[in-house]
Amino acid sequence: MSSFRSRIRLSALLLIGSLLVTFSLLLYSGLSVILHRYLDARLLAFGVGWAEFIEETNEVPPDSAQQPDLSKLHGTDSEEIRELQEVALSLLILSPDGAVVWKGAAAQTRPSLPEALRTKVLHGEIVYDTIEIANGPPVRRISVPVLRNGTLRYVLQAETSMRFMQHTLRQLLALLAVFAVLTLGMAWGGSRWLADEALVPVETLSATAERISDTSLKTRVSLNAPYAEFQRLAHVFNAMLERLQNVFESQRRFIANAAHELKTPLTVIMGSLEVALRKARSAEEYREVLIGNLGQVERLIALTRSLLTMVQFMGVRPPLRRLPLELEPLVKDLIGELAVLADNRQVTLALDAHPTPPVQGDEGWLRHILINLLDNAVRYTPPGGTVTVCIEEVGNKVVIAVKDTGPGIAPEHLPHLFERFYRVESARDRESGGVGLGLAIAKEIAEAHGGTIRVESEVGKGTVFTVTLPAARLDPHPGQSALQ
Numbered sequence: 001m002s003s004f005r006s007r008i009r010l011s012a013l014l015l016i017g018s019l020l021v022t023f024s025l026l027l028y029s030g031l032s033v034i035l036h037r038y039l040d041a042r043l044l045a046f047g048v049g050w051a052e053f054i055e056e057t058n059e060v061p062p063d064s065a066q067q068p069d070l071s072k073l074h075g076t077d078s079e080e081i082r083e084l085q086e087v088a089l090s091l092l093i094l095s096p097d098g099a100v101v102w103k104g105a106a107a108q109t110r111p112s113l114p115e116a117l118r119t120k121v122l123h124g125e126i127v128y129d130t131i132e133i134a135n136g137p138p139v140r141r142i143s144v145p146v147l148r149n150g151t152l153r154y155v156l157q158a159e160t161s162m163r164f165m166q167h168t169l170r171q172l173l174a175l176l177a178v179f180a181v182l183t184l185g186m187a188w189g190g191s192r193w194l195a196d197e198a199l200v201p202v203e204t205l206s207a208t209a210e211r212i213s214d215t216s217l218k219t220r221v222s223l224n225a226p227y228a229e230f231q232r233l234a235h236v237f238n239a240m241l242e243r244l245q246n247v248f249e250s251q252r253r254f255i256a257n258a259a260h261e262l263k264t265p266l267t268v269i270m271g272s273l274e275v276a277l278r279k280a281r282s283a284e285e286y287r288e289v290l291i292g293n294l295g296q297v298e299r300l301i302a303l304t305r306s307l308l309t310m311v312q313f314m315g316v317r318p319p320l321r322r323l324p325l326e327l328e329p330l331v332k333d334l335i336g337e338l339a340v341l342a343d344n345r346q347v348t349l350a351l352d353a354h355p356t357p358p359v360q361g362d363e364g365w366l367r368h369i370l371i372n373l374l375d376n377a378v379r380y381t382p383p384g385g386t387v388t389v390c391i392e393e394v395g396n397k398v399v400i401a402v403k404d405t406g407p408g409i410a411p412e413h414l415p416h417l418f419e420r421f422y423r424v425e426s427a428r429d430r431e432s433g434g435v436g437l438g439l440a441i442a443k444e445i446a447e448a449h450g451g452t453i454r455v456e457s458e459v460g461k462g463t464v465f466t467v468t469l470p471a472a473r474l475d476p477h478p479g480q481s482a483l484q
Contacts, residue, residue: 004199008194009191009192013184016183024180031169036165042089043140043142047156050091050156051145089158092107093155094157096122098112098155110141114129124145136163141158143157144158204221220238261421266300268292272292307437309437309441310440310441310444320362323360324360325359325361325366326358327358327400328353330366330367331370331400335349347384349374349386356391356471359472366469368441369446369467370400372439373465378404381404381406381462385404387404387405388402397469398469400469404464407460417439417455418442419440446467450470452467453465
């Protein structure tokens with residue numbers, strides 16, 4: 001697996017290398033064009049000047065106009081003379097048929113013009129061509145037609161060596177190569193520094209993550225990076241640790257509470273059995289012990305069933321079978337089932353239902369929520385009180401509210417009601433057989449349906465539990481099921 005640091009350095013080198021190549025090509029091409037244009041302009045000025053002289057005087061250049069013989073200059077060596085000859089402009093005058101009419105001292109015999117260029121010159125056009133020399137630099141040549149009364153009389157050819165232009169371009173290439181090597185070397189070292197600086201926060205996060213375990217979840221990243229992105233990364237990482245800490249602490253509490261709840265009935269069972277076995281007892285006495293233990297076993301079964309339900313809804317795929325469901329008939333059915341319990345406690349059960357769309361839900365689990373809420377409301381409502389179930393549509397959601405006229409719940413208990421094993425009155429709940437998981441399971445079921453459950457209460461005025469579920473949407477595609 002490749003290193004991110006190496007990838008950063010390689011990417012920096014590729015980017016800078018690409019920029020250097022592009023810059024070098026543009027600079028070299030631009031300078032080459034400029035030098036060619038300068039050379040052609042110099043030849044043009046020289047050739048046109050002599051052509052105009054010949055047209056005006058109707059004569060070839062006088063002997064005084066001939067270039068001097070550079071080999072006769074004193075104080076110069078052969079290399080300097082050669083360079084002076086190459087930079088000098090030579091002149092040659094030809095007749096229309098190609099015969100030499102006049103030749104300058106520095107002029108040399110060159111190949112004749114290609115047929116296509118010669119045709120253009122004969123038609124009065126100025127043309128350029130480049131002559132390749134076997135053992136020397138190429139020569140740039142201009143051919144200028146010399147007219148007399150509109151008729152071609154001579155062809156004037158001026159030429160100069162391209163030695164200095166090639167030398168200049170070679171020097172530029174060498175300079176660009178040295179510059180590229182130095183720049184890439186600096187980029188390699190700079191990219192390493194940049195990669196190290198950029199990865200310091202990542203190294204800090206990695207080191208912190210390696211130190212974290214279930215016993216050190218309170219560790220937090222202290223990142224003093226000057227970049228907003230890394231500060232946000234540290235904040236998100238710390239927020240993740242906070243969530244993990246809450247989850248682990250919640251699991252610890254859950255395990256501790258579950259163990260405590262399991263320990264109590266098991267202790268009772270073991271104590272009663274020990275007492276029963278201390279001495280011989282009658283069959284009736286043994287029967288009473290077994291009946292007492294049976295109640296504790298039933299409590300263990302209820303607790304185990306609730307724990308299994310919690311585990312199911314804490315998983316990735318809750319055990320739901322969601323179908324379109326009308327809530328009003330379901331609530332009426334539940335009220336009928338709990339009517340006997342309500343009558344025994346002299347509590348009135350009422351339904352206040354408004355027209356609502358169906359919800360997409362699992363009937364069995366929604367029944368579980370409503371039974372839990374209604375059972376609690378009936379049990380904690382004093383005789384003569386009323387429990388009312390209200391159903392209405394709010395926006396695109398269906399709201400079910402279970403209201404009672406009981407004693408209410410103190411404000412300090414409200415934030416904890418949906419926590420696992422939390423009881424407002426522990427002794428009373430144990431007497432009624434509760435295990436403190438009913439509301440926690442109801443919350444998990446509601447959230448698994450994409451809904452919520454909340455509680456509002458005021459001491460002395462009663463309590464309202466509200467379940468909010470998303471309404472089933474109409475299918476916009478005809479020919480399919482009307483609900484999804």
